[in-house]
Every structure is written in C-alpha cells, then in structure tokens.
Amino acid sequence: MKRRTTLASLFLILCGFAILPSDCGTLLFFKEGTSTTMTSYNDDGKITGSSKTVYSKVTKLPGGVSVTANQENFDKKGKSNSKSEFTIKCDKGVLYFDMKSMMTDQQAESYKDFEMTVEGADKEIPSEFVVGSTLKDANMKITVKTKDGMPMPMMNMSFKVTNRKIEAKESITTPAGTFECYKITEDIETKTMFTIKMKSVNWFSHEAGNVKTETYKESGKYMGKSELTEIKK
Numbered sequence: 001m002k003r004r005t006t007l008a009s010l011f012l013i014l015c016g017f018a019i020l021p022s023d024c025g026t027l028l029f030f031k032e033g034t035s036t037t038m039t040s041y042n043d044d045g046k047i048t049g050s051s052k053t054v055y056s057k058v059t060k061l062p063g064g065v066s067v068t069a070n071q072e073n074f075d076k077k078g079k080s081n082s083k084s085e086f087t088i089k090c091d092k093g094v095l096y097f098d099m100k101s102m103m104t105d106q107q108a109e110s111y112k113d114f115e116m117t118v119e120g121a122d123k124e125i126p127s128e129f130v131v132g133s134t135l136k137d138a139n140m141k142i143t144v145k146t147k148d149g150m151p152m153p154m155m156n157m158s159f160k161v162t163n164r165k166i167e168a169k170e171s172i173t174t175p176a177g178t179f180e181c182y183k184i185t186e187d188i189e190t191k192t193m194f195t196i197k198m199k200s201v202n203w204f205s206h207e208a209g210n211v212k213t214e215t216y217k218e219s220g221k222y223m224g225k226s227e228l229t230e231i232k233k
Contacts, residue, residue: 135164
C-alpha cells in the first residue's frame, strides 16, 4: 500500500473551498514541483514539529487530474522521523482524498504479515461551498486477519470525520502570507484498542490549500495548532 501519511496530514483533507475550476489546474498542489511546509505548535505556542509535502507527479484523468504527494515529517529539532505518500484526485471540479492516506508508514509496516481489508467513504470536497452548510462525512475501517484467515480484532482500526460545517469566510495571515479562507469545523474519531475523539477548526484557501488548523479535545480544551509557514513553487 503506497498511499499513506501521518495523522498530521489529516488536517490537509478536512476542509473545503468555494468554487474549483473544472480541471483544478489553478490549485497549488496540482503543479508539479510545488512544496508546502506546515509547522505545528503546542498549546503554549512552542514548536512540536513540521511536515514538508512535495507534489511530485500530476496525472491527467478523463474528468480532471490526480497528483502524487510525498510528505516528510520532522521533530521539533528538525530531524526527519517519517516519510509517506498519498494521492489527491480532482474529478469534474470536486476533490477526493483517499482515507487510506490516514495510515502512517509505521502502521502499514505492522500489517505487512497479515491480510487487510479496507472499506469506507473517501473525503470529498465539493465544487461549491455555502457558509452555514454541512459537508459529507468520511470514514475508513481496516479489518485485519492472519494469512490463514484468523480474525485479529485487536489490530483493527477505524477513522471517522463527522459534523463537518462551513462556519465562515475569513482572511488568515501566516508566515507564508495572507489568504482568503473558509473556516471549516469537524469532529474526528480514531479507534484502535482505544478511542480518541477530537475537534478541529480548519482554514482552507483554494490558492494554497490548508493554511491553518487548530485542534481541541472533545471537551473543548485547546491542544495546539499547525499553520502554513512556507510555499515553494
């Protein structure tokens, strides 16, 4: 399985924008060689890490285009700690993100000696947004068995993204510049041997993609943020 990325990259795909061109050709991440860097901060504003994504290969499709994205993640000292690859597709002006990209390389490696079934609904970003409206949920469920067919329920995993709402249109400034964004809120649930529930607020620009994300515990306690700190074209 090649389309994998870290949980941090989940925040790239949990948002949307107003009107996409039919071929998505003006979007930053459909231009080969473009790269973006997101920097993460804890609730005290201290850097906890960063991720650099290079959009490396654009492929034409009958109804649009797809791009292969290569992501490298770094710790707070700038040391690389993981790499991953995922795909974004544009079909007739609508963006689709494969939920299998939620898996990290380390998680995929742990499944290599097992049979794995993946099912669910991809993340979809429609061509038109209306402030106050809701977006479709997305989910993924991974069911694991041994090579001889024995179920391994302790290794099963699921992701859910629900309650997605378009709250407002706002101007957001980060070290990478100032962007007109849509503010999107959603609930995220990750379930393995235990369940983690979070809330996130995302600001997304059709020019630059994800510009800023704030994360909160289910109780509403602020956990930290990530923001766009560099764009290279």
